[in-house]
Amino acid sequence: MSLLDVRDLTIRTSDGRALVCDLSFCVDRGERLGLIGESGSGKSLTTLAVLGLLPDGMTATGSVELDGTQIVGASEKRLVGVRGSAAAIVFQEPLTALDPLMRVGRQLAEPLRRRGLKGDALRKAVAEALEQVRLPEPGRIARAFPHEISGGQRQRVALAMALACEPDLLIADEPTTALDVTVQSEMLVLLDTLVGERGMAVLFVSHDLAVVSRVTDRVLVMKDGRAVEDGTVRDLVRAPRQAYTQALVDSARKLESALDLGEPR
Ligand SMILES: Nc1ncnc2c1ncn2[C@@H]1O[C@H](COP(=O)(O)OP(=O)(O)OP(=O)(O)O)[C@@H](O)[C@H]1O
Ligand SMILES: [Mg+2]
Structure with missing residues (x-):
């Protein structure tokens, strides 16, 4: 199938x-x-x-x-x-997927939390998710609001969010x-x-x-x-x-x- x-x-x-x-x-x-x-x-x-x-x-x-x-x-x-x-989706304009009023790290934490992670393990997973999409200074990016990072960085964050769900598609x-x-x-x-x-x-x-x-x-x-x-x-x-x-x-x-x-x- x-x-x-x-x-x-x-x-x-x-x-x-x-x-x-x-x-x-x-x-x-x-x-x-x-x-x-x-x-x-x-x-x-x-x-x-x-x-x-x-x-x-x-x-x-x-x-x-x-x-x-x-x-x-x-x-x-x-x-x-x-x-x-x-299945998870990455849209053309990453702002569609990102909440403008929420810091990047918190948004990225949501799918990870749904997978049962919390506390230090959750913080570590957020940092890893940002590193895996080759974002420099993951700490700074995690604390930033979407408008405070570049379009290319936003797209990487959106990709990290989609991957964090570990979708098959x-x-x-x-x-x-x-x-x-x-x-x-x-x-x-x-x-x-x-x-x-x-x-x-x-x-x-x-x-x-x-x-x-x-x-x-x-x-x-x-x-x-x-x-x-x-x-x-x-x-x-x-x-x-x-x-x-x-x-x-x-x-x-x-x-x-x-x-x-x-x-x-
Ligand atoms: N919400 C909507 N209401 C009415 N028509 C729509 C809506 N969304 C898309 N359409 C129409 O449906 C058709 C297909 O749209 P779709 O967005 O799937 O195209 P696309 O292939 O993704 O184009 P693009 O390459 O510009 O993104 C178009 O004619 C579009 O005008
Ligand atoms: Mg389209």
């Missing part, structure tokens, strides 16, 4: 408009899948549906099985149990687009290393094939809420079946010519 099994997922607005249509894909344990497509193609909605976090008024039909739990139609109680343990929705190129590159290497060490499965979302190819080997291409093509990055680069995929390949080449798209990972 796959860790994540999405079948015929359709997401509709309250007035019945389908924003994602008949989408099917699987992610096995330890596997990494990239979700790629232009802006508005339905990537983020798909990840939100996986966690049962669709915006108010939107409904999902079809089937989303995460670690054996049916997410479509599940009660909030059920979903709370699944989120964090089966890490969902990363454009985790690097808000960062400058050097910081983006460091973040991708870090993500690749940390999920590799843990053998985590990854659902990695981006509109940039060059970025996706740094983290995943298999890619699903979305357009207007539908899957149009899937395969390994190598296959898509060498022989895209759709003009749309070709365009993504071309823009990835232009954006990151230094990256050898022929040899992903």
